[in-house]
Amino acid sequence: MLAYYFELALRSLRRNKALTALMVLAIALGIGASMTTLTVLHVLSGDPLPGRSNTLYAPQLDPRDMTGYRPRAEPLDQVTWIDGMNLLQAKRADRQALMTGGSVAIQPAQSALDPFYQTARYTTADFFPMFGVPFRYGHAWGASEDAASAAVVVISSKLNDKLFGGRDSTGRIMRLENHALRIIGVLGDWRPNPHFYDLNVKNYGADEGVYLPLSTSQDLHLAHLGGADCWGNGGNDATHTAPCVWLQFWVQLDTPAKAAAYRQFLVHYSQEQKTLGRFQRPPNVRLRNLMQWLDYERVVPGDVQLQSWLALGFLLVCLVNTVGLMLAKFLRRSAELGVRRALGASRRALFSQLLVEAGVVGLAGGLGGLLLAYLGLWLVRRQPADYAPLAHLDGAMLLMTLLLAVGASLLAGVLPAWRACRVTPGLQLKSN
Structure with missing residues (x-):
C-alpha cells in the first residue's frame, strides 16, 4: 500500500511543479540553515575523549x-x-x-x-x-x-x-x-x-x-x-x-x-x-x-548558540509556509479526494496517502537542505574563528538532516491532510 501511495504522491507532485518546487525549497532552506548551525554546535559541544x-x-x-x-x-x-x-x-x-x-x-x-x-x-x-x-x-x-x-x-x-x-x-x-x-x-x-x-x-x-x-x-x-x-x-x-x-x-x-x-x-x-x-x-x-x-x-561560543536558535526559528517559519502551501495544494484536490471517498476509500486511507506525499516533499527538501548545509559549512570553514576547521558534517548529522526534513514535513502535512480528508463526498460529486 505504501508503494501505491508513493506512486500517487509522485504523480500529484508532477502535476503542479511550481507549487511542489516552492514546498521543497521552503523545507530545503529551513533544513540547510538549521543543520549548518546545529552541526557546528554538535562539533563544538562534543566529548573530546569519549569513554574517558x-x-x-x-x-x-x-x-x-x-x-x-x-x-x-x-x-x-x-x-x-x-x-x-x-x-x-x-x-x-x-x-x-x-x-x-x-x-x-x-x-x-x-x-x-x-x-x-x-x-x-x-x-x-x-x-x-x-x-x-x-x-x-x-x-x-x-x-x-x-x-x-x-x-x-x-x-x-x-x-x-x-x-x-x-x-x-x-x-x-x-x-x-x-x-x-x-x-x-x-x-x-x-x-x-x-x-x-x-x-x-x-x-x-x-x-x-x-x-x-x-x-x-x-x-x-x-x-x-x-x-x-x-x-x-x-x-x-x-x-x-x-x-x-x-x-x-x-x-x-x-x-x-x-x-x-x-x-x-x-x-x-x-x-x-x-x-x-x-x-x-x-x-x-x-x-x-x-x-x-x-x-x-562555557567553551561553546555564545554566538554559535544564538545562531542555532535563530536557525531553528527560521526552520519554524519555513514549516509554517509549507503548511500553507500544502493546505492550498490538498484542498485544490478536494474533488479528486471526494470521488475516492465516494468509491469507498476511508478517511484514514486518504490521510495516509496525503502524509506520504508530504513525506516525499520532505525527503526532496532534505536532500536539497543537505546540499545547502554542505555549502554553509564550507563557508563556516572560511571564517577566521579557531573552531572553523572543525565544521564538518559527520554520518550522525547527515542522518539527522534527512530525518529532520522528513519529520518536519510530516508534521507540516498533518493539518492540511486532516482538513483535506474531511471533505464531504456528496458535495464534491454534486459540484462535478
Whole structure:
C-alpha cells in the first residue's frame, strides 16, 4: 500500500511543479540553515575523549587572600606551583598530571628550514596514559625522567613530518631554545577538541607540537604561555613562590567512590594549608569531571548558540509556509479526494496517502537542505574563528538532516491532510 501511495504522491507532485518546487525549497532552506548551525554546535559541544571523560577531573582550590572574598564564590581555575606539586606528590588519584603551555624556538638541523616557533606542552608523565594519547613511534617518558629533569622530548606527527619527512625520528637530537633534547616519541593522530586540559591558550584548534617534562622546562627556563592570576604582591609573575595560579592539574579517578574520597582529600588539604598560614579563606574546593568542566567554562561560543536558535526559528517559519502551501495544494484536490471517498476509500486511507506525499516533499527538501548545509559549512570553514576547521558534517548529522526534513514535513502535512480528508463526498460529486 505504501508503494501505491508513493506512486500517487509522485504523480500529484508532477502535476503542479511550481507549487511542489516552492514546498521543497521552503523545507530545503529551513533544513540547510538549521543543520549548518546545529552541526557546528554538535562539533563544538562534543566529548573530546569519549569513554574517558567520566573518569577525568579538574580539581580546584582557593589559595587567595581575603581581598574580595565572597562566600560560595567559585575558586580559581588553575593551581599554584606549590599546590600543584603537593597534590602531584600526594598521589591520591589513579593518575595525575601537572602541566602548563609554552612556546619554544626550534632550530632545525636541515639547512633548508629556517628556525621557527612551536607551541609546547610542559607536563608530567601521566599525561599520556591518562588522556589515552596514541604514539606513532617510540613512547612517552616516565616518572624517573620527571624526577631527573631528563633532556627528552615527544613531538607531534605533524612536526615529525616537517622535520624528518615522516620517518621514525626516535633517538634523534632536536635543538630547542639552544638546548639539545633527545626525541623519544612521536604522537599518532591525537587532537582532542575542545582543548579541554588548558583553555587558557585556545578553546579549539590548539596544535601543540612539542611535549617535554615540566621539570625540564623549569630547569631550562622555557617561556610560559597562558594566563596567570595573581593576588597580594604577586604582580603577574608565574614563578614557584609567587602567589599566582598558572598551572593546570588533572586527575584520573576510576570510580565515583574514588572521586568522593578525592574531593574530601581536597577539603582536608585546604584546611591543612589554612592551618599552616598559606590559605586564608575557608576551604573552597570543586571537583568537576571533563564534561562538567567544559560546561562550567562555557567553551561553546555564545554566538554559535544564538545562531542555532535563530536557525531553528527560521526552520519554524519555513514549516509554517509549507503548511500553507500544502493546505492550498490538498484542498485544490478536494474533488479528486471526494470521488475516492465516494468509491469507498476511508478517511484514514486518504490521510495516509496525503502524509506520504508530504513525506516525499520532505525527503526532496532534505536532500536539497543537505546540499545547502554542505555549502554553509564550507563557508563556516572560511571564517577566521579557531573552531572553523572543525565544521564538518559527520554520518550522525547527515542522518539527522534527512530525518529532520522528513519529520518536519510530516508534521507540516498533518493539518492540511486532516482538513483535506474531511471533505464531504456528496458535495464534491454534486459540484462535478
